[in-house]
Amino acid sequence: MHQPCEQARRSLYYDYRVHAAWRPSAHGPQARQAVVVVGSGPVGLTAALGLAQAGVRCVVLESELQVSEGSRAIVFTRRSMEILQQLGVADRVSQNGLPWRFGNSFYRGQRVYRMEAPHDPDDRFFPLINLQQPFLEGYLVDAALAHPLIDFRWGNRVTQVRQQADHAQIEVDTPEGPYTLDSDWLIAADGARSGLRSLLNLKLEGASYEGRFVIADIRIDLPLPTERLAFFDPDWNPGNTVLMHRQPHGLWRIDYQLPADESPEQALQPEALAQRINALLAQIGHAGQPWEMDWSSVYSARTLTLPDYRCGRVLFAGDAAHLLPIFGVRGANTGFQDAQALAWRLALVQRGVASERLLDSYSQERVAAAREIIDEAGKSTRFMTPPTRGFRLLRDAVLSLSLSQPFVGPLYHWRTSRPHEYRHSALNSAGDDNALFQAGPGHGATPQNVNLGPDDYLLDHLGAVFHLLYASTGEALPDTVQAVVAQARAQGLPLRVTAIGSAQPVAGADQTLADAAGRVRQRWGLRGPGAAYLLRPDQHVCARWLSLDGHRLQSALRSALGPTGVAS
Incomplete structure (x- = not known):
């Protein structure tokens, strides 16, 4: 039997709620569903709320009993806020997040580039806003729990999928044992380690980079504005890159690249974390400033995608469909666009207004978007984490030249995530003006x-x-x-x-x-x-x-x- 953790996650800033597990014995025989969404992260809940707003009932299956741990996705773009506005949660994000539009790149103690994201009076939302993912997930969970067309099932883990011609049959494990659920459609929004992707034996295509980064969320009082800080080749982390972001509630997010010979296990030892964080604070002029660790993890930069986001009755979105590097805030923001693009199509198909072939255009458009992002993000990733000696020589030459030549500065800009334009979509009118x-x-x-x-x-x-x-x-x-x-x-x-x-x-x-x-x-x-x-x-x-x-x-x-x- 599936036994999710019933103890609230530890956090210095977020009050985790542990929800009661959904148990099949309390609900009787299971009717066939229109749509089942696997995963209650930002992407899965965006899809579920989009379907519900269009009048389509759905079931959300979440293997855990609480929202995700740690800051994770913290930077949300203007377009993501516009999507969240449609779902009715943008105001809560605006009230609690930290908006910003400037980014700074430093090399050898000198600021060599200052990025400015465009913003004018016609924009309701700032270009970027910082908010820890648990808050956003909590707002989306509240909206989903309040919607009568969404059946939210905590503590339910999918263990098997059998595809039929007109539906998918799902085996679900719970704290009191398994049950079977049939659904016309299944949305896989179960994240980077997608169980559904594994169950269907689907493989991602693309590149994984050797560079690994530690994420460290610390509570500290720093008199710095809400702007992105990037440090290249600092003395305490030679040849590597460090990023800093202010978060709400007195938290700072620090991402620093590991030396090639250091393992994730070594990097996450308290002594190693403290040494790096103290060195960074000394570098920015705040040596000895007291701080407290909230959460830490390690990730690798990857540019991977499924070649097709539709596999029979299963539709993939977010990290289950693609893995993108964080540089340029592409992960969750791309996932929002996946979920929005999928929800309206699936609603029309389920209501009989359009044929199933409309779903193929979802895959075509979003795979093309992922490949465009991968092309851009690959350039950024190779600059941030050079994969070969040749790339490192080129990157180091740019760093050195930037100290005296301002025209080099824009090469530091990794082109923040922007919505894909479906210029060549089959859904565009061929006979217009x-x-x-x-x-x-x-x-x-x-x-x-x-x-x-x-x-x-x-x-x-x-x-x-x-x-x-x-x-x-x-x-x-x-x-x-x-x-x-x-x-x-x-x-x-x-x-x-x-x-x-x-x-x-x-x-x-x-x-x-x-x-x-x-x-x-x-x-x-x-x-x-x-x-x-x-x-x-x-x-x-x-x-x-x-x-x-x-x-x-x-x-x-x-x-x-x-x-x-x-x-x-």
Whole structure:
């Protein structure tokens, strides 16, 4: 029988809750489920909440009885916050996290590069925000437990999966013994050591790097701003790299690279940890400052992905699908995008609005995104942890040159995670006016937010459904457009229409944004009445027109649902 730990994890800053295990004897025979999500980390819960918001019931299986241990993912991007806003937890992250936008790189005691992430008044969220993963998981758990369509099962570990033509059969172990659960679909969001990936004998492709890093969370009072600090080749860790991040509640996250001849077991000995941390504090001018250890671990930089995120009835997301280096905050932030991209598709498939082939586009888009990230992250990783003597010589030459030549500085920038643009997605409309626009987000891009007034932004008005943004100064949308919208809704497609540019409500639109200053139309390139955008439920652009009619909208909706979609 599976026996998860019932003792609350130790922490200096987080009050861990131990939840009661879900026991099969208290619930009787198990009905077949629509979707089972394995893993209650940020990715699994994002997928579960996205499905529930779309009206699809799901079961969440979590082998533990509490959220994860240690800071883990601590830096969340603006795009991740926009996704969390759709799930209703972004406010809690903003209230408790530490926003930032500057990063500093040091070599031989000299700052050689200062990174500045862009931020302007049209952005609701800062480019980056620091918050320990247990807090974020806790907010998502609260939202999931409160949703009537989510069945949360703590202490349930998947031990076997048998695939059938139209469902997956899952063996689940619990503290009182096993039970069998059938589900139409299974989402594998069970992390880097994915048990489901192993059960299905699937292999990741890519590279693992020799460089290993210690993560150390310490409580210490340092009078430093919330900015990323990176130290290259410090005297106390020659040839290696060190990172520092301020965290909420008086914690600092320190990541330092290990010498090649030191094992993880040696590195995590209290004496070794204390020696390195004290040396770092002395380097930054705070020698002797008292500190207390909260949590430590070791990780390796890896750039790996499954070649396909769909295996029959099982769909992979997050670290179960790919392993990405932390440089550039790519792990959890990429996982959020996986979960969002998967949830809307699976909801439409499960409700019969689209065929199963729509799920293939999930894999195609997200594998391409992972490979793009791997290409970028590989460059960063080779700079941070040179894999060969040749790479180290090149890196050391850049370090030396940066002391006297400012133009070298940007080579330190490892290009922080950004959302993938699905420019070549099969879901984009082939017959629209994308190439004719002079401004605004193009095919596959995420939306550009716009400040509409005090505490009011464009994305506040866009939920997890298809959105038609239509520039209008008239009293009503064209009859042909209204007819296609009505037909799509009758077929079950979640489609919301927003008219932009009219001071009065526009007939046929669900909401009207006056856009009195013309900011939305300017940023989005909506040059005249009748110009429009179609956004997918994950808010990526799939069509845009300088002039929209019913026929063009119908064609775009058909493309957006993939092969054999029902909107026609």
